[in-house]
Amino acid sequence: MLSEGWEITLNKLTTPIFKQPEVSANAYQTIREFIYNEAGIDLGSGKQTLVSSRLNKRLRHHQLDSFDQYLELLLNKNSIEYQVAIDLLTTNETYFFREAEHFNLLKNLLLQHHPMNKNFRLWSAASSSGQEAYSIAMVLDDFFGSRGYWEIFGSDISTRMIKKAKSGLYQCHRIDAIPKDFLRKYCLKGTGEFDGYLLVDKKLREKTRFAEINLTKPLPEVGEFDVIFLRNILIYFDNKTKKNIIRSITSKLRSKGLLFIGHSESLKGMDLPIELIAPTVYQKK
Numbered sequence: 614m615l616s617e618g619w620e621i622t623l624n625k626l627t628t629p630i631f632k633q634p635e636v637s638a639n640a641y642q643t644i645r646e647f648i649y650n651e652a653g654i655d656l657g658s659g660k661q662t663l664v665s666s667r668l669n670k671r672l673r674h675h676q677l678d679s680f681d682q683y684l685e686l687l688l689n690k691n692s693i694e695y696q697v698a699i700d701l702l703t704t705n706e707t708y709f710f711r712e713a714e715h716f717n718l719l720k721n722l723l724l725q726h727h728p729m730n731k732n733f734r735l736w737s738a739a740s741s742s743g744q745e746a747y748s749i750a751m752v753l754d755d756f757f758g759s760r761g762y763w764e765i766f767g768s769d770i771s772t773r774m775i776k777k778a779k780s781g782l783y784q785c786h787r788i789d790a791i792p793k794d795f796l797r798k799y800c801l802k803g804t805g806e807f808d809g810y811l812l813v814d815k816k817l818r819e820k821t822r823f824a825e826i827n828l829t830k831p832l833p834e835v836g837e838f839d840v841i842f843l844r845n846i847l848i849y850f851d852n853k854t855k856k857n858i859i860r861s862i863t864s865k866l867r868s869k870g871l872l873f874i875g876h877s878e879s880l881k882g883m884d885l886p887i888e889l890i891a892p893t894v895y896q897k898k
């Protein structure tokens with residue numbers, strides 16, 4: 614039989630330390646409108662659990678009891694919560710050599726069409742933490758060697774992801790798709806406090822620049838590109854936003870430049886100044 618003391622201990626342990634507030638229908642609607650207006654992301658209906666799991670830590674951080682209180686903070690124009698919420702509500706999944714066929718295709722297209730005396734510029738326009746941009750950097754360095762000039766520009770709406778991308782430092786998980794010779798040639802293996810990490814080689818980091826860009830807003834001056842990767846982001850947008858973004862970024866493509874989108878994404882039926890030349894690869898008309 615448990616003594617009184619034990620019961621008190623059991624009561625203490627079974628009482629949740631922090632009761633997760635629920636996202637009311639009104640609060641959900643406001644957050645849905647916020648992320649749609651600010652980032653173009655269409656959450657759809659019924660994603661209260663997702664929103665709650667992503668933002669709850671912010672309620673804890675500010676010691677708030679409800680999402681209504683959190684919204685007061687978020688919707689205050691000068692609040693730092695604005696960027697934090699965008700960072701938390703975006704899905705940043707990425708890994709090296711994701712959808713590997715695109716990297717082979719890029720190399721083949723370069724072999725067929727690119728004159729070595731011309732600067733080659735590529736934009737990873739939703740780069741997340743940078744693995745896509747650095748995968749491309751490995752392909753370009755391997756292809757060009759010392760024969761030509763190339764540069765990569767990576768951008769994302771998330772401050773947190775851009776900071777990580779600039780560091781070029783990654784945990785060694787989901788790195789299986791990096792070709793073994795590239796791993797040896799372009800990745801430094803961490804030791805001591807960096808055990809379990811890899812650092813992208815300085816030579817590639819110096820040619821890969823990152824900046825924060827929201828693709829739903831007017832684009833800053835970024836110059837023109839031969840190739841733009843815009844992969845695994847269009848799925849979060851409705852057709853109107855998708856079309857506006859594609860129009861805006863293709864204005865930054867050089868004549869006959871190429872746009873790569875994700876394997877599960879489509880631009881079917883949209884009136885755009887590009888034509889399909891291979892599955893998920895478009896060329897500027």
Ligand SMILES: C[S@@+](CC[C@H](N)C(=O)[O-])C[C@H]1O[C@@H](n2cnc3c(N)ncnc32)[C@H](O)[C@@H]1O
Pocket residue numbers: 651652653654703704705706707708711738739740741742745768769770771774826827828829843844845846875
């Ligand atoms: C799933 S990741 C894709 C990363 C990489 N392109 C890939 O295929 O692995 C989508 C990225 O799009 C970014 N994103 C979402 N809305 C954006 C917007 N309006 N402007 C710029 N980036 C945005 C997110 O922050 C996220 O890092």
